[in-house]
Amino acid sequence: MEVHQDRHTHASMSPARIETLADGVFAIAMTLLAFNLAVPIIDPSKAVADLPGELEKLLPNFALYAISFVVLGVYWVAHHAQFRVIDAADRTFLWINIVFIMLVAFVPFSTSLISRYWYVPIAVQVYGIVLLLIGGAMYLHLSYAVKDHRLIPATTPDELIRLARRRILVGPVVCSVAILVAFVSPFVSIVLYALLPPFYIVPGALDRLVFLREARV
Amino acid sequence: MEVHQDRHTHASMSPARIETLADGVFAIAMTLLAFNLAVPIIDPSKAVADLPGELEKLLPNFALYAISFVVLGVYWVAHHAQFRVIDAADRTFLWINIVFIMLVAFVPFSTSLISRYWYVPIAVQVYGIVLLLIGGAMYLHLSYAVKDHRLIPATTPDELIRLARRRILVGPVVCSVAILVAFVSPFVSIVLYALLPPFYIVPGALDRLVFLREARV
Amino acid sequence: MEVHQDRHTHASMSPARIETLADGVFAIAMTLLAFNLAVPIIDPSKAVADLPGELEKLLPNFALYAISFVVLGVYWVAHHAQFRVIDAADRTFLWINIVFIMLVAFVPFSTSLISRYWYVPIAVQVYGIVLLLIGGAMYLHLSYAVKDHRLIPATTPDELIRLARRRILVGPVVCSVAILVAFVSPFVSIVLYALLPPFYIVPGALDRLVFLREARV
Amino acid sequence: MEVHQDRHTHASMSPARIETLADGVFAIAMTLLAFNLAVPIIDPSKAVADLPGELEKLLPNFALYAISFVVLGVYWVAHHAQFRVIDAADRTFLWINIVFIMLVAFVPFSTSLISRYWYVPIAVQVYGIVLLLIGGAMYLHLSYAVKDHRLIPATTPDELIRLARRRILVGPVVCSVAILVAFVSPFVSIVLYALLPPFYIVPGALDRLVFLREARV
Numbered sequence: 001m002e003v004h005q006d007r008h009t010h011a012s013m014s015p016a017r018i019e020t021l022a023d024g025v026f027a028i029a030m031t032l033l034a035f036n037l038a039v040p041i042i043d044p045s046k047a048v049a050d051l052p053g054e055l056e057k058l059l060p061n062f063a064l065y066a067i068s069f070v071v072l073g074v075y076w077v078a079h080h081a082q083f084r085v086i087d088a089a090d091r092t093f094l095w096i097n098i099v100f101i102m103l104v105a106f107v108p109f110s111t112s113l114i115s116r117y118w119y120v121p122i123a124v125q126v127y128g129i130v131l132l133l134i135g136g137a138m139y140l141h142l143s144y145a146v147k148d149h150r151l152i153p154a155t156t157p158d159e160l161i162r163l164a165r166r167r168i169l170v171g172p173v174v175c176s177v178a179i180l181v182a183f184v185s186p187f188v189s190i191v192l193y194a195l196l197p198p199f200y201i202v203p204g205a206l207d208r209l210v211f212l213r214e215a216r217v
Numbered sequence: 218m219e220v221h222q223d224r225h226t227h228a229s230m231s232p233a234r235i236e237t238l239a240d241g242v243f244a245i246a247m248t249l250l251a252f253n254l255a256v257p258i259i260d261p262s263k264a265v266a267d268l269p270g271e272l273e274k275l276l277p278n279f280a281l282y283a284i285s286f287v288v289l290g291v292y293w294v295a296h297h298a299q300f301r302v303i304d305a306a307d308r309t310f311l312w313i314n315i316v317f318i319m320l321v322a323f324v325p326f327s328t329s330l331i332s333r334y335w336y337v338p339i340a341v342q343v344y345g346i347v348l349l350l351i352g353g354a355m356y357l358h359l360s361y362a363v364k365d366h367r368l369i370p371a372t373t374p375d376e377l378i379r380l381a382r383r384r385i386l387v388g389p390v391v392c393s394v395a396i397l398v399a400f401v402s403p404f405v406s407i408v409l410y411a412l413l414p415p416f417y418i419v420p421g422a423l424d425r426l427v428f429l430r431e432a433r434v
Numbered sequence: 435m436e437v438h439q440d441r442h443t444h445a446s447m448s449p450a451r452i453e454t455l456a457d458g459v460f461a462i463a464m465t466l467l468a469f470n471l472a473v474p475i476i477d478p479s480k481a482v483a484d485l486p487g488e489l490e491k492l493l494p495n496f497a498l499y500a501i502s503f504v505v506l507g508v509y510w511v512a513h514h515a516q517f518r519v520i521d522a523a524d525r526t527f528l529w530i531n532i533v534f535i536m537l538v539a540f541v542p543f544s545t546s547l548i549s550r551y552w553y554v555p556i557a558v559q560v561y562g563i564v565l566l567l568i569g570g571a572m573y574l575h576l577s578y579a580v581k582d583h584r585l586i587p588a589t590t591p592d593e594l595i596r597l598a599r600r601r602i603l604v605g606p607v608v609c610s611v612a613i614l615v616a617f618v619s620p621f622v623s624i625v626l627y628a629l630l631p632p633f634y635i636v637p638g639a640l641d642r643l644v645f646l647r648e649a650r651v
Numbered sequence: 652m653e654v655h656q657d658r659h660t661h662a663s664m665s666p667a668r669i670e671t672l673a674d675g676v677f678a679i680a681m682t683l684l685a686f687n688l689a690v691p692i693i694d695p696s697k698a699v700a701d702l703p704g705e706l707e708k709l710l711p712n713f714a715l716y717a718i719s720f721v722v723l724g725v726y727w728v729a730h731h732a733q734f735r736v737i738d739a740a741d742r743t744f745l746w747i748n749i750v751f752i753m754l755v756a757f758v759p760f761s762t763s764l765i766s767r768y769w770y771v772p773i774a775v776q777v778y779g780i781v782l783l784l785i786g787g788a789m790y791l792h793l794s795y796a797v798k799d800h801r802l803i804p805a806t807t808p809d810e811l812i813r814l815a816r817r818r819i820l821v822g823p824v825v826c827s828v829a830i831l832v833a834f835v836s837p838f839v840s841i842v843l844y845a846l847l848p849p850f851y852i853v854p855g856a857l858d859r860l861v862f863l864r865e866a867r868v
Contacts, residue, residue: 014735017731020671020674021677021727023234023238023241024674024675024677024679026241027238027244028683030242031245031249031322032682032686033322035326037326039326039329039330047334047337048338051334052339055339055343065323069322073315073319077311077315091728094728098720098727102681102724105720109688109690117693117698117702119698120699120702122702122703122706123702126706201312236451237454240455241458243455244458244461244462245458247459247536247539248462248466248539248542249462251540256547256550264554264557265553265555272556272560283536287532287536293455294525294532453668454671457671460672461674461676462675464752464756465683465756466679469683469759469760471760473764481771482770482771485768485773486773499757504753507749511742635742
């Protein structure tokens, strides 16, 4: 710790509890996504005959549940990844995190909205705006931490930061396109959201660099 | 840590935060199970007379709450047990975990469904399919981690891994049978689900081996 | 750790993750208590005039919220206190904990029930039975851990264990009385539940002993 | 630990699990705030035309969500900050914390209430009373911990404590004014609540002092 005090003159907080709070909000938001799925209400005498059809109608909702869950997973992994490098925190950084989790906590609502009104442009756009803002908060989060190596070790290679920045921007760019596309076709817009996670999940240049860097340590 | 870097060339993440997120989702999913139990709504003037009967009608729901809670407990213990051996993580492993907790977060919905439509084959089958997929994710989780001792210490005995594998498979096998049985009798199918936890709870050969191994350390 | 392996031959699990899961369930169950409080629905044009009266009607619900919250607080503190002595865990102990948190997760339901039907004996009794079972699980939890110093250090004084046992039993005894009293007067029964927390909150002989013991260390 | 035993003769508990429970309740309360936002129900055939207008009607609810989230963020940061100095805990302190989180868990209800009845004085006042009580609990929390350096290191400068005390009092003072103002204008009262977070977020004299103190260590 003494070593950090020396280096991070603005840092006066531990990043550990921020991670705990963020993990809590992620866990709850993820679980509440499924809680929004309502069990269909059918007359008991017709349930055996009608339930299969009613569940089939829920298939788009299940798909949107999975998309939102995996998108939140992507952001959780990204947050996780940033904190592997960030080793200090200050009050401004704390508030960037609180705004970030405020947007994360909003995802169950926007998922509910898009699940019910997947054919309505504004619903699909609200969903995209929330994701766009989350991506923006992630970018700000990184930018603030790395500025002059404020909250990261002096030894972090610039190449790693540059790649991380570029990587984060993909989300907001795709969401911006999807928001515009929704005016024409809400369905194509949803497909774009669904393509986001695969892009992030496939291990990329960034991971190789992280590995190389750690191998060198 | 340096020791691990040497060994796990693909590993670049800490397993600790995965456990935190998973524990959070387990805790919430477990608590929401009970939240799905709706208090019966009765006319206040008749409540003294009618409430006992209304609560009696909820007895199957209470039983299904207990079954789901204990089944989630079984999987939590299994997840816990795997992480006692796994000492590293990489991006693929992270995503296996995210899919795993996505399925766990789905259990309150499938429990709600089976509680309301315990006499409908498809409801009992959806419940079983979710458990089957959770078991499958657990198996994949283990297989990925142990492959070439990717995320486990080189000293982990093969016997332990072989027993763990066999143990995990019991769940999916029982669920597969229960899913088929539900076509004929949803009730027998539910009894099969209820038998799963006792099987796992009774300490078995695996625990003895873990104990032996640790005693040797 | 090696020291424990020597001592606790049955213990093969870490108590830390049990505490994490239990803390999660306690936190959620506590927060959901308040979530059960429904905002009164009034015609907007009459809200200014009628809301004060509607909120007044909720006062008993607020009181029952506070009682349940504080009772859960008591059990959380007790669980916390036991884990300050317990330093190992095995599979049976894990399952006692899972049953314990299953009962804790049930408290929002029983609180909802008693909030709506505080004048109905069976509702007041169900509330008491849940608390009785939680107390029983706590007692079993302690008894299992201390038997032959299974999961506690050999140096734990018997006097401490004897006092802890006696202290835990007060809850189930008071609840048993309250359950019987509810046949005659549900209101008196609720007063008895409300008296439980003050009994536990006042620091007693046990704390003094814990302090003495630690002072000696 | 032995060092603390020496110093804090009343302290017999670890502050770590208190923080875990509090973080859990904060995370859940924050996420449930958004869960209270109900997706508008519109006839599917009119959704494309009517959804924009319906979402516009929700704008005050979104604003109140953001205010409550940020206010909870303020209190979480304050709680966090106190625990950076507090290094011990006793039973009384534990109970101050339980009352504190009981009030925090109440915020989703009071936010729901003010969201629906933002034009009704009593709703705006209940919201303020909850915040006032949370601020009071924070003040008690600090006062109890610092009294005779009960739960803080002997080296903590008095200047730091004095500034922290003054800082905490701002919340209750603003809330008291807002509660009175609500009799005349609920809207102005809400504006006052919205002004609270900016006051706390701007780094102040306290942070500079914390920094100086740590720089000296």
